[in-house]
Amino acid sequence: MPGESGRATTQAPHDLDPRVERGIEAFNDHDVERVLDAFADDGTFYDPLLDDPVSGRELREYTAEVFEAFPDLTISVRRVVAATDDDVALELRYVGTHEGSMDGIPATGRRATTETVAVLELGEDGIESWRDYFDQVAFREQLGLTFPAVLSLAPKLAVRKLKAVV
Secondary structure: OEOOOOOEOOEOHHHOOHHHHHHHHHHHOOOHHHHHHHEEEEEEEEOOOOOOOEEHHHHHHHHHHHHHHOOOOEEEEEEEEEEOOOEEEEEEEEEEEOOOOEOOEOOOOOEEEEEEEEEEEEEOOEEEEEEEEEOHHHHHHHOOOOOOHHHHHHHHHHHHHHHHHO
16 A cells, blocks of 8 residues: 555555455465456456466466466465555465466476566456566476476377377
8 A cells, every 4th residue: 555655665465455365365266257256357467478468258268277287376475565556566476286288288297486576457346457477487497398308298299289180
């Protein structure tokens, strides 16, 4: 919340805006519908691993895919960096094990911890925009998806492509 000077202040996680808290609780419960309910009707999610932001049906599908690929995935709030009535910046930690296929990449069985900065725009109806910023290379390295480690996945990817063609 704004300080006396009107500037944003640093806050502890227990000072989290209820709109954001509902979204994080729903995410940690892996409840796709509640995650979507935390967003405004036209709310968007920006993930640096995606080419474009997702909203609506695409957000539902993306969230379900993430939960299937990382069935133990959780978000913890490290701290609220800054907040106003309509915006919040957070330090988050995502932790999960890649146990399912995602975006054509077979499960690696590896655990990843991703330190993230998230910037959220809030409206009366919920989260209007959620933008995650994190080190994509470090994330891929933890999952073994960088060269040369990714070469071990080549046979699985080739078989998958062949099955799709046949």
